[in-house]
Amino acid sequence: MMTFEQLTGLADQLCPMHVIIDADGLIVSHGPTLDKIWGDNGWLGKPVLEVLDLQRPRSVKAVADLMNTAGSKLHFQLHDAPHTRMKGVLVPLPKGRGAFINLSFGISVLDAVRDFNLTSQDFSPTDLTIEMLYLVEAKSAAMEASRQLNLRLQGAKIAAEEQAFTDTLTGLKNRRAMDHVLNRLISGGRDFALMNVDLDFFKSVNDTYGHAAGDAVLQRVASIMVECTRKSDTVARIGGDEFVLVFEGLMDRNRINDLACRLIERLEEPIMYGADECRISASAGTTLSTDVAQPLPATLLHQADLALYASKRAGKAQHMFYTPSLEDEMDLVEQNSKSA
Template identity: 45%
Template sequence: MTLLDPKGPALPDVPEPHLTLTPAVLGRMMPLFLWLDRRGRIQAMGPTLEKIVGPGALGTSYARHFSLRRARGRDLGPESFVGRRNIAVTLVRHPSFSLRGTAVELPGADQPGALLVNLSFGIHLSEAVRFFGLTEQDFAASELAIEFLFLAEAKTAVLNELQALTRRLEEARREAESEALSDPLTGLPNRRAFDAGLDRAVKLLARGGRSFALLHLDLDFFKQVNDSLGHPAGDTVLIRVAQVLSEETRRGDLVARVGGDEFMLILRGPIDARRVGAFSERLIARLEEPILYEGKPCKISASIGAVIGHDGAGAVTDRLLADADSALYRSKRAGRGRCTVCED
């Protein structure tokens, strides 16, 4: 062999140096190496590759454990990969895992045609680490893929934390929205939520939806409870009233606290004045049952004004509210503890 010196004449031939490496040494530098003889039999392999393939592979044909292909997928013998890049190696026992590598022919007359293949997991590294239980010790110290794996794990951790933060923010948003639409004492929807519900009911009615009843309920003798027993007693009464209203209404109905001792209800249809009357009588009877506060009875009742919104009646939100309010005062003037129904 002649070496050319760009600054001077040709130098005489010098002996080419030789380097002898044992499989153990190769395994420390290339834990995923594969050594094949010219017939394609496995002579040695790196410790990580042996861990993946399993024992008993030495001396057997590579085709029992690997499928060597080019990127286009055509089956080729090992000699076809000498000096080529982008060698695809698929594990026969685990076909979902592919490795990439480069093969070179080993010099020396004692084993002509022998190949040394250096492999890596490439984009399948994360999955391989989890599936085969690999650790940092299964890779060369200079393997940059480990650094990429750590970066991927850090990215996953950051994404998980961001997703958790997003969930917490969404829960906080829903909680804040719920608080904005709820009465803090009773937990019932507040006036804002009720107005939105009434608007929806009226719009559905205009599009041919079922009739509904709008009830305006005002507690009788509630001021006397506050004056005689104090506001904590009044709060106890309001909480109990909210409980009774929730128990007496159906799932699709709407119950809201819209003022100090005022409540509004929407009873879904089909519904008529007779059903509203029967419902109100039952409700008033329950509210007139004594409510105990520190052993002392709190006696109240309720006056109710109701209006029925019918399909095709041209119901308008403001008019429905005004009619229900007017019916409520008629109940008050008639002696309280009763319901007056106004048909729209």
């Protein structure tokens, strides 16, 4: 005849989630999986109905009632937190020596894995729970792969959008980005100043030292413009040597003029290209969004452009603000040009 030790050893392999109780309903042994669930609570010798609350059948009130449920599905709930639910079936031991309760019939798999770190080794080899664990693991792996893919796609999207709004040579915003900024500010009713900056003597750099030197000068110009402006300002390269600066909320003409003069002064410093010393300057023109009844990007750019060319006509390396009189001056310049 099989000894009690042999019985429990066999049960540990075939039904890792089991409880053996004596005739009085006291726990005399339990499977290794329940060690993880019960921890160090020392359930041996305790009444099984104090460890496991029997939810169904509701007719069971005492150990004697429990012994009469052989073959019926039993619904338990762990008495202590986290109150894990389990399903089992009871088989009486010979000669009224107690009963064997197999609890492998429906522990809440997701809760068990989360709360007790259970693995496939904690269930009977024939338990369908193992298949469920494989499905849970496969789902988790698929969800993680999907999350990583979404992150890569999102990163690629951000990179593509950034590239679409960036001037590749200087790293500044491009014309498309500037248009987007202007439309956003205007639609949001924000006040801003728009400054058009054009480099003086840049053509001579290209003609004298080559386009590689010109590219190096443009990159240095971009760096100086970023250094002279705030993080909240927009600095865009919209043409070969033409730049637009947008100052949100900066409407003080004195501050804007000081900024423009400081920028021009910085740009007049020699820019080294190898052993060659490249010299340029800049002219600038500014208009304020508040000076227009209904500001439109094209209107503001036109006004800043008029102020810019007024600076150039005045001798270059200067900054001017737009005034309505510049419209008449430009008309006169164009008429003189045609007549000549």
